[in-house]
Amino acid sequence: MKLPLTTLITTGLLLTTGIAHAEAMEARLYKDPNCGCCVEYARLMEEHGYQVESIDVANLGQVKQQAGIPYGEGACHTIELDGYVIEGHVPFAAIDRLLEERPHVDGIGLAGMPIGTPGMPGPKTEDWVVKTFNDGDASPWMTF
Template sequence: MNRIPSSATLLMSASLLLGAGTAHAALPAEATLYKNPQCICCDKYARHLEEHGVDVTIVDDVSLGQVKKSVGLPYGLGACHTIEMGGYAIEGHVPFAALEKLFEERPDTDGIGLAGMPIGTPGMPGPKQEVWNVYQFRDGEAQPFMTL
């Protein structure tokens, strides 16, 4: 039996479509990525952000240790680059789903990160080989943020 969608169904469909578009709108328009000059995977991560509409400034002539210290990154949870974006620090090859969650929820935290350089994450070659535990941090202390 063919049915004509009710106005409630049409309204809900429109809301879902509009909601899907707001996830990207929540991301900041600009980011600054701090890295070592020789690190190619960091450049690939910057391109990943740019593909999602973020204008990325790359800074490769700064002490990464000082940057990580200034954003309050917990010891031992570093990665190859640190990003400042929308009032948060983003450490490493954080998957886009975690960035979307961060900027949709805007938790009271200094930032989020993914330690190391896991294979399969944005900017890192190869297929995903493990669960990615993204953490959030505040005042040098880490807590779980999400698992992907």
């Protein structure tokens, strides 16, 4: 059976953008109840194809500690996604790469709240260094 070219192109685009695997994935986003940028990041995740459950918590520090986020690498929200921890306003290209390559790490993160990252208003003003987390240690992984 021959598939129409538009079907082949659409399928190829879905596979190369990572959206195909994202559609079925559920994410839990732990955040402060008053954080607007976390709400925006959750909305962008949903646009990217994830099903997001936002969970308001009073003590994010405890969530981060239980998730194994190294000291100094925290941000305003912590996400559980398909066995990984995603910390902060991580660009979706990094999440796509994580889920495609499946490295043996606990997760990835972007410390702080850098301006211009997904969910954060304003123009990009600096390089963003996404790090991997493993056993409480952080290592640079991708730069945007």
